[in-house]
Amino acid sequence: MQNLLRDVVIIGAGPSGLTAARELRKAGLSVAVLEARDRVGGRTWTNEIDGATLEIGGQWVSPDQTALTELLTELGLETFDRYREGESVYIAPDGTRTRYTGEMFPVSGHTAAEMTKLIALLDSLAAEIGAEEPWAHAKSRELDIVSFHHWLRGQSDDEEACNNIGLFIAGGMLTKPAHSFSALQAVLMAASAGSFSNLVDEDYILDKRVIGGMQQVTERIAAELAVDPGADVVLNSPVRTLRWPADYDGTGTAGTAGTAGAGGYTVTAISDAATVTARYAIMAVPPNLYSRVSFEPPLPRRQHQMHQHQSLGLVIKVHAVYETPFWREDGLCGTGFSATSLVQEVYDNTNHEDPRGTLVGFISDEKADYAFSLDADERKRKITESLAGFLGDKALEPVVYYESDWGSEEWTRGAYATSYDLGGLHRYGADQLKPVGPIYWSSSDLAAEGYQHVDGAVRLGRYTAARIVAAQPAAQAQKSPGPAAAELVS
Numbered sequence: 001m002q003n004l005l006r007d008v009v010i011i012g013a014g015p016s017g018l019t020a021a022r023e024l025r026k027a028g029l030s031v032a033v034l035e036a037r038d039r040v041g042g043r044t045w046t047n048e049i050d051g052a053t054l055e056i057g058g059q060w061v062s063p064d065q066t067a068l069t070e071l072l073t074e075l076g077l078e079t080f081d082r083y084r085e086g087e088s089v090y091i092a093p094d095g096t097r098t099r100y101t102g103e104m105f106p107v108s109g110h111t112a113a114e115m116t117k118l119i120a121l122l123d124s125l126a127a128e129i130g131a132e133e134p135w136a137h138a139k140s141r142e143l144d145i146v147s148f149h150h151w152l153r154g155q156s157d158d159e160e161a162c163n164n165i166g167l168f169i170a171g172g173m174l175t176k177p178a179h180s181f182s183a184l185q186a187v188l189m190a191a192s193a194g195s196f197s198n199l200v201d202e203d204y205i206l207d208k209r210v211i212g213g214m215q216q217v218t219e220r221i222a223a224e225l226a227v228d229p230g231a232d233v234v235l236n237s238p239v240r241t242l243r244w245p246a247d248y249d250g251t252g253t254a255g256t257a258g259t260a261g262a263g264g265y266t267v268t269a270i271s272d273a274a275t276v277t278a279r280y281a282i283m284a285v286p287p288n289l290y291s292r293v294s295f296e297p298p299l300p301r302r303q304h305q306m307h308q309h310q311s312l313g314l315v316i317k318v319h320a321v322y323e324t325p326f327w328r329e330d331g332l333c334g335t336g337f338s339a340t341s342l343v344q345e346v347y348d349n350t351n352h353e354d355p356r357g358t359l360v361g362f363i364s365d366e367k368a369d370y371a372f373s374l375d376a377d378e379r380k381r382k383i384t385e386s387l388a389g390f391l392g393d394k395a396l397e398p399v400v401y402y403e404s405d406w407g408s409e410e411w412t413r414g415a416y417a418t419s420y421d422l423g424g425l426h427r428y429g430a431d432q433l434k435p436v437g438p439i440y441w442s443s444s445d446l447a448a449e450g451y452q453h454v455d456g457a458v459r460l461g462r463y464t465a466a467r468i469v470a471a472q473p474a475a476q477a478q479k480s481p482g483p484a485a486a487e488l489v490s
């Protein structure tokens with residue numbers, strides 16, 4: 001068991017926690033990052049499965065995600081374009097399969113016009129409301145007390161159009177049924193990506209991938225911190241208890257309830273592998289996991305309530321690797337959409353300069369419930385049949401097949417990120433980033449730009465670090481706290 005004294009203890013070594021750690025070290029503050037898993041990366045995880053390198057978690061980068069792209073450059077990581085030559089496939093509600101090019105699905109003239117209308121409406125709401133403070137807008141309550149499903153049907157009588165537009169945000173992003181979250185939450189999702197049109201355009205939102213895998217972002221930061229005497233990253237170290245001073249005075253210098261007490265070292269994080277006493281704590285875990293930590297004293301009522309309204313969605317990310325990207329020979333780019341198929345979206349996910357071909361498919365929310373009700377063989381059969389429905393029978397026989405199952409991961413419990421239940425965003429959103437005493441909150445789930453994405457995790461990591469640096473009392477800011485504060489307390 002390690003005992004450490006640090007300026008900041010960070011709970012969670014995902015992209016947000018490690019970005020915060022990196023920024024805090026740049027500002028001269030000492031850090032310890034406690035990570036529950038035996039690896040860094042959180043919801044980014046690049047792994048070798050049966051000889052194939054797979055992105056089990058987050059992978060794509062879009063042009064608006066400038067915080068992430070800047071970080072990739074700083075870390076010496078390069079990107080490559082998603083393959084997109086050839087036709088896409090759309091499967092209509094009646095099962096008709098159509099090949100098409102361009103952005104609009106091959107639907108009837110009426111459905112296309114309705115989809116165009118809904119996209120324009122969502123673009124305009126996203127531009128008007130924005131991602132920073134959707135809860136502060138005059139329309140926030142009105143939009144937050146209606147489900148996205150019902151809001152869409154209030155705008156259009158075309159069921160296919162409503163289902164297709166719903167798919168982009170419900171199955172495609174929040175991975176919850178469109179009846180379970182609000183129109184305001186959908187507007188936030190769109191605004192966080194710049195516009196709804198950006199989300200609809202797979203060539204934009206799924207533009208690039210990191211050569212060698214997204215998990216390298218956190219692995220490289222952890223490698224930097226490993227040779228830094230003012231930083232520690234402790235794995236296999238789930239934080240069970242966080243003690244903080246209820247009488248915290250907001251300066252990081254006072255408080256009496258912490259273990260060390262004096263000098264502002266008033267927060268103590270107790271994990272399985274380390275006890276860290278610090279001046280500030282960052283909870284860099286998704287909000288659905290806050291309650292896995294025992295806060296002593298308990299968090300205030302507002303946080304107790306708010307955290308019960310944020311939950312993760314559910315999606316199965318299916319990876320199917322083939323000897324060749326056979327669909328390309330057939331003039332297909334590998335992209336397919338259907339609001340009614342078991343696999344709702346499929347893309348060519350072939351690795352950089354890999355002769356083999358990889359498809360990635362997504363099965364979301366209630367369809368994922370159904371898929372998980374099947375035994376593993378039956379589930380694989382149904383899923384590969386669904387892939388074949390888009391790209392042909394060769395899809396039935398992958399040489400490597402793997403299902404990312406984040407719902408079973410104790411330290412995540414779903415995918416991709418959390419969202420509020422109906423009515424929660426306008427009710428609680430303004431308080432989600434408010435520190436509680438010396439405890440700050442940082443994760444992609446709380447981001448404005450880049451919400452739900454690695455980019456948002458990076459943005460919040462930077463923002464949280466900047467807030468802590470700004471909160472430094474003058475005397476603390478002037479000292480050089482690295483090695484001095486890094487001493488063991490016992």
Ligand SMILES: Cc1cc2nc3c(=O)[nH]c(=O)nc-3n(C[C@H](O)[C@H](O)[C@H](O)COP(=O)(O)OP(=O)(O)OC[C@H]3O[C@@H](n4cnc5c(N)ncnc54)[C@H](O)[C@@H]3O)c2cc1C
Pocket residue numbers: 011012013014015016017034035036037040041042043044056057058059060061237238239240284285286289292293317404406411412414415416417442443444445452453454455457
């Ligand atoms: C299947 C999937 C696909 C995705 N696709 C994309 C994509 O293509 N592009 C994109 O940008 N984003 C994507 N995302 C989302 C992206 O991965 C996340 O937004 C991002 O990883 C969030 O980073 P974070 O640091 O906020 O949280 P996390 O990555 O979840 O990191 C939190 C860390 O905290 C740790 N932890 C939790 N509780 C404790 C505790 N009590 N003590 C210590 N440690 C704890 C966890 O183990 C974890 O390592 C995807 C996610 C998934 C799951």
